[in-house]
Amino acid sequence: MVMSPELDRAAVLREEAAAAGHIARICFKTGPPTHTGVELEWTVHDATDPARPVDRERLRAALGPYSPRTIDSTSPARRLRHGGSVTVEPGGQVEISTAPRTSVGALIQATQADIAELSAVLAAAGLILGRTGIDPWRPPAPVVQTPRYQAMRCVFDRRGPAGRTMMYSTAGLQVCLDAGEPDRLAERWAAVHAVGPPLLAAFATADRHAGRRTGWASARMAAWLAIDPARTRPVWSPTRPDADPVAAWTAYVLAAPLLCLRGDGADWTPPPGITFADWIAGALPRPPTTDDLEYHVSTLFPPVRPRGYLELRYLDTQPDGEWTVPLAVLSALLADPGVTRDALTVAAPVADRWHTAARYGLGDRPLAAAASDLLDLALGALPRLELPPGIHDETSRGIRRSRAAAGRGQR
Numbered sequence: 001m002v003m004s005p006e007l008d009r010a011a012v013l014r015e016e017a018a019a020a021g022h023i024a025r026i027c028f029k030t031g032p033p034t035h036t037g038v039e040l041e042w043t044v045h046d047a048t049d050p051a052r053p054v055d056r057e058r059l060r061a062a063l064g065p066y067s068p069r070t071i072d073s074t075s076p077a078r079r080l081r082h083g084g085s086v087t088v089e090p091g092g093q094v095e096i097s098t099a100p101r102t103s104v105g106a107l108i109q110a111t112q113a114d115i116a117e118l119s120a121v122l123a124a125a126g127l128i129l130g131r132t133g134i135d136p137w138r139p140p141a142p143v144v145q146t147p148r149y150q151a152m153r154c155v156f157d158r159r160g161p162a163g164r165t166m167m168y169s170t171a172g173l174q175v176c177l178d179a180g181e182p183d184r185l186a187e188r189w190a191a192v193h194a195v196g197p198p199l200l201a202a203f204a205t206a207d208r209h210a211g212r213r214t215g216w217a218s219a220r221m222a223a224w225l226a227i228d229p230a231r232t233r234p235v236w237s238p239t240r241p242d243a244d245p246v247a248a249w250t251a252y253v254l255a256a257p258l259l260c261l262r263g264d265g266a267d268w269t270p271p272p273g274i275t276f277a278d279w280i281a282g283a284l285p286r287p288p289t290t291d292d293l294e295y296h297v298s299t300l301f302p303p304v305r306p307r308g309y310l311e312l313r314y315l316d317t318q319p320d321g322e323w324t325v326p327l328a329v330l331s332a333l334l335a336d337p338g339v340t341r342d343a344l345t346v347a348a349p350v351a352d353r354w355h356t357a358a359r360y361g362l363g364d365r366p367l368a369a370a371a372s373d374l375l376d377l378a379l380g381a382l383p384r385l386e387l388p389p390g391i392h393d394e395t396s397r398g399i400r401r402s403r404a405a406a407g408r409g410q411r
Helices: 016-027 056-066 104-123 147-157 162-169 182-194 196-202 219-227 245-255 276-280 290-297 324-333 337-350 354-363 365-385 389-409
Strands: 036-042 044-046 085-088 094-097 127-129 172-177 304-306 310-316
Touching: 016 245, 016 276, 016 290, 036 104, 036 324, 056 085, 056 104, 056 127, 094 104, 104 127, 104 324, 104 389, 147 162, 162 219, 172 324, 182 196, 182 245, 182 304, 182 310, 182 337, 196 310, 196 324, 196 337, 196 354, 196 365, 196 389, 219 310, 219 354, 245 276, 245 290, 276 290, 324 337, 324 365, 324 389, 337 365, 354 365, 354 389, 365 389
Parallel strands: none
Antiparallel strands: 036 094, 036 172, 044 127, 085 094, 172 310, 304 310
16 A cells, blocks of 8 residues: 555654644544444452552453553454453553444444453453542552653653543543534534533542542543643633634644653653644754654643544543443434534533533532533434434433433532
């Protein structure tokens, strides 16, 4: 296969315009919104003593052929039976990344089967998956060490302990949706950001960490927001609701400081404060390439990250099988342009309340009211997903429970 010049990963970038063109091509792939994917992350615990540390070797032995090569360089890194790939995060969290599917029902069924398979593999080694968005029992501790993770820790440490908490203790649920048709992109982009705070509040599960109450509804999101605003703040803002998504993301990418500077050695820590725009302008001995740009994009962690599709990163891990509820809610809200517009209208007044949502969850009345209305919209739009009857009924009950909780938050 001959790679076209515009996608040549080795192309040198000497001007910001060339970088902007590459960002637009790889980060926003528009077209009919047909695919949905999900990434599920869990802390991992000893089944008899959840506060006991689980080290890399125990994880490697438990996962066997499913081990990623970050913990076993000789592993075949086998996919789960229904296509999910397994990764292990810096603190030993295990993640399943699904293949995207055109049917949300099929996605749920395949992912449930992959979760059952992974759970059985871990159970055979006396391990269980966590149920919340942050480790309730253990303090942050590294399990997987790579040059990337070591550089991340070094850079995050310059600002305080939040980076280590995020890397070693948090677990999230990521929903992946198509960017949509070009003429709908701006509205979908705005909507998935605006609904973030009320849905974060509705599905917050991370209030207890390292054996104590944190005072936050989502200490996971609190950690993310405290790391570095240049790489974790939302790209879209209600103060600039009409900003072009591609232009806004391009500016964000170029202004973000480097997190990793890859090399042949073990130390990938970059000099402090150098942005990708600085690198293009000659701040480092060699110019960056398009491959460097794509790697830099992978080190940015806003609540919504464009990766060709839209990766929604603001939800906590859910207990047991309840991850299907926020997945269905977001899918339903984005399944029809009219519903998406209504969702944007409902969420717009609270679209900037990220810290409030992380701190108080549904204890904040405006967020609780918006969450309740969004859940109503999702419930009405749920038939559009054409879920199998059993999944539809179970999901409907889950949405109603969440709506009841949001209703209590308004009192």
